[in-house]
Amino acid sequence: MISLQLEGRTVVVTGAGQGQGAAEARLLAAAGARVIATDLSEDMPDGVVASAADSPLYRRLDVTDASGWKDLAGWIGSQGWTVDGLVNNAGITQRSRLLDASVADLQKVYEVNVAGSLLGIQALAPLMGEGSSIVNVGSVAALTAHYPVAYTTSKWALRGLSQVAAMELGPRGIRVNTVHPGFIETPMTATVKPEFRQATLAETPLGRTGTAEEVAGVVLFLLSPLSSFVTGADIPVDGGQSGHGGAKAVSDALR
Ligand SMILES: NC(=O)c1ccc[n+]([C@@H]2O[C@H](COP(=O)([O-])OP(=O)(O)OC[C@H]3O[C@@H](n4cnc5c(N)ncnc54)[C@H](O)[C@@H]3O)[C@@H](O)[C@H]2O)c1
Known part of the structure; x- marks a missing residue:
């Protein structure tokens, strides 16, 4: 039966203590999964x-x-469980601009956003079988020239990791996809300047910010058998922010 229910499946979610990760852990558990929140x-x-x-x-x-x-991985194996899903959600931001960003800034962000996801795939893919699913949490920054250069380049790199993983793990029946949230109300975005919020809203066709639950819903879909032929996909969850390529300002100006 094809459904959004995840009964009998074990899913690991990283960065699940707050924000999107916590919403994902709650929704996946409500869908019946054994969620290991980390x-x-x-x-x-x-x-x-x-x-x-x-x-x-x-x-x-x-x-x-x-x-x-x-x-x-050792603990999961010792419980006699396999892993059916991994959500590489943990991420940090860093807002220095092009001419100010240091190599240390880049390394710090890459360590969590890119290497953290690579390590997760390397550790848990051996416990995954046919029908398993990995979701990497990118960002609208990974689809655009979002100004914080360390963060943006790390999320573009994560897209590359996702594509390689989708190709390499596909023959084992393991799917790998990336969701790209736009402006989502979480502790991460609670500290942004009002100008950032206003400028983002002006570029967002739906005219509002998103909720962590709205990202979690797409993650659930990607972990479920309903998305069984979807792999190597980049899926924006951004109210349309990345889709218009800058055309919204022109459209709005001519209304
Ligand atoms: N909120 C947004 O608007 C937005 C937009 C695009 C992408 N994202 C991405 O979505 C993901 C979740 O973002 P959020 O807004 O919920 O962020 P958040 O800061 O509210 O939560 C991130 C969580 O990750 C954890 N974390 C940080 N470093 C970690 C590490 N080294 N190991 C394990 N956990 C670690 C934190 O403790 C925290 O609980 C991130 O990858 C972020 O880059 C967020």
Whole structure:
């Protein structure tokens, strides 16, 4: 039967302590998955509300730590579980501009946004079988010339990682897709300047920001058998922000 239900499936979500990751963990658990929510804190963060008796579970994981990934994979194997889904959601931003960004800025962001996702795929793909699904969380920055250069280049790099992974894991029946959120209301965007918000809204055909739950819904679709022939796809979840390529300002000016 084809449905959005994920009963019997085990899904790992990184950066699940707040924002989009927490919403994804909650929705996937509500869809019946055994969710292993992970984040930096030792204890289960408040945002990860258990919707079933045993899901989400919580484990501490710094995605930049290869040995942490190895421990997680070992623990999952020791429970007798396979992995059916991985959501590489953990990410950090860094807002320095082109002429100010340092190599250290780039390295810091790449370590989490790119290397963290690579380590996750390397650690968990061996536990995945036919029908498994990996979702990488990119950004509208990965589809555009968004100004914070370290963040934008890291998310473009993540697209490259996703495409290679889709190609390499496809023969094993493992799908890999990337969702690209636009302006989503989370703790990450709570600190942006009002000008950033206004300028983004002006470029967003739906005329509003998005919610973490709206990203989680697309992630659920990509983890479910309903998307069984979708791999190597870049899917914006951005209210249309990336789709018009700058044409919205012209259209609005001529109304
Ligand atoms: N909010 C937006 O508008 C937006 C837009 C585009 C893309 N994104 C992307 O969506 C994802 C989630 O963003 P969010 O807005 O929920 O962010 P957030 O800052 O609210 O939450 C990110 C979570 O990742 C965790 N994290 C950070 N570094 C980590 C590490 N090394 N190991 C494990 N966990 C770590 C944090 O502890 C936090 O819980 C990120 O990849 C972000 O780049 C967000």
